[in-house]
Structures are given as structure tokens and as C-alpha cells.
Amino acid sequence: xxxxxxxxxxxxxxxxxxxxxxxxxxxxxxxxxxxxxxxxxxxxxxxxxxxxxxxxxxxxxxxxxxxxxxxxxxxxxxxxxxxxxxxxxxxxxxxxxxxxxxxxxxxxxxxxxxxxxxxxxxxxxxxxxxxxx
Numbered sequence: 014x015x016x017x018x019x020x021x022x023x024x025x026x027x028x029x030x031x032x033x034x035x036x037x038x039x040x041x042x043x044x045x046x047x048x049x050x051x052x053x054x055x056x057x058x059x060x061x062x063x064x065x066x067x068x069x070x071x072x073x074x075x076x077x078x079x080x081x082x083x084x085x086x087x088x089x090x091x092x093x094x095x096x097x098x099x100x101x102x103x104x105x106x107x108x109x110x111x112x113x114x115x116x117x118x119x120x121x122x123x124x125x126x127x128x129x130x131x132x133x134x135x136x137x138x139x140x141x142x143x144x145x146x
Contacts, residue, residue, distance in 0.1 A: 039087060042083050042089075043084075043087075043116075043117055044117060044120075047072050047076055047077065047080040048083070048084060049118070049120075049121055050069045050072070050121075051065060051069065051077070051080055051081065051084065051090075052084070052089065052106070052110065052113060052114035052117055052118065053117070053118045054068050054069065055104060055105060055106045055114065056106060056111065056114040056115065059093075059103045059104060059105035060104055061101065061102065061103055061104070062077070062078075062081075062102055062104070065077060065081075065104065081104060084110065088107055088109050089106065089109055089110030089114075090104055090105070090106060090107065090110055091104070091105050091106070091107050092104055093105065
């Protein structure tokens with residue numbers, strides 16, 4: 014779906030259910046496994062690359078770099094490279110990034126609070142499946 018200028022008559026509104034809508038890709042970026050965690054950490058304060066890597070358990074250097082580039086390109090993250098020795102690069106959220114981070118962090122916290130209910134549902138599901146074999 015081509016997103017047109019909403020001020021123009023007949024312009025199509027973004028629709029995440031439309032398989033061609035670019036909003037799907039943005040949604041994928043901010044709700045990806047690493048995207049949520051990076052956004053959440055940056056909501057606390059700016060971080061350097063190494064700090065992010067240590068704080069996000071299990072992320073590879075390559076995946077963290079890719080995630081940060083993607084979030085920067087989408088306008089969620091600001092990369093501040095300072096020409097000092099040794100080089101220093103800080104990552105911080107833009108206003109748009111803070112808005113997105115609050116949304117996905119709320120969902121992440123909800124999953125923590127409701128994990129027991131999900132695990133119970135899985136056990137019930139698995140037990141029904143096992144008994145029907």
C-alpha cells in the first residue's frame with residue numbers, strides 16, 4: 014500500500030492489516046525481540062553500545078548493531094558519535110522513540126505480570142493434547 018498525503022482527498026489511511034502497508038514493517042521493528050528491549054532500556058536513560066549489549070541478555074553484537082541502525086533509521090533512536098579517543102557513541106530515544114518505548118514497555122511489563130496465567134493456559138492446552146493422542 015502506498016501511503017499518501019492524508020491532506021489529499023482520497024488518500025488511503027495506513028492500515029496494519031493491509032499486507033502492503035509500510036506500517037507493518039515499523040510495527041515489526043519496534044516489537045521485535047531486541048527492539049522492545051532496546052527501547053525499554055533507552056527509556057531509562059541514554060546508553061553506550063557496550064552497556065546495551067551487557068543489559069540485553071543474549072543479544073549478539075551484530076543483532077544489536079542491526080537493531081540500533083533500524084531504530085535510528087525509523088526515527089526512534091538518536092546516535093551521538095563523539096570524535097574523542099577512544100571513540101564514544103551514545104544512543105538515546107527521540108521524542109517519537111519515547112512514545113513507542115512507552116507503548117511496547119507497557120506490553121512487556123504486562124507479559125511479566127500475566128506470565129503465570131499464560132503458563133497455566135499452556136499446561137491445560139498441552140494436557141488436553143496429550144490425552145487426545
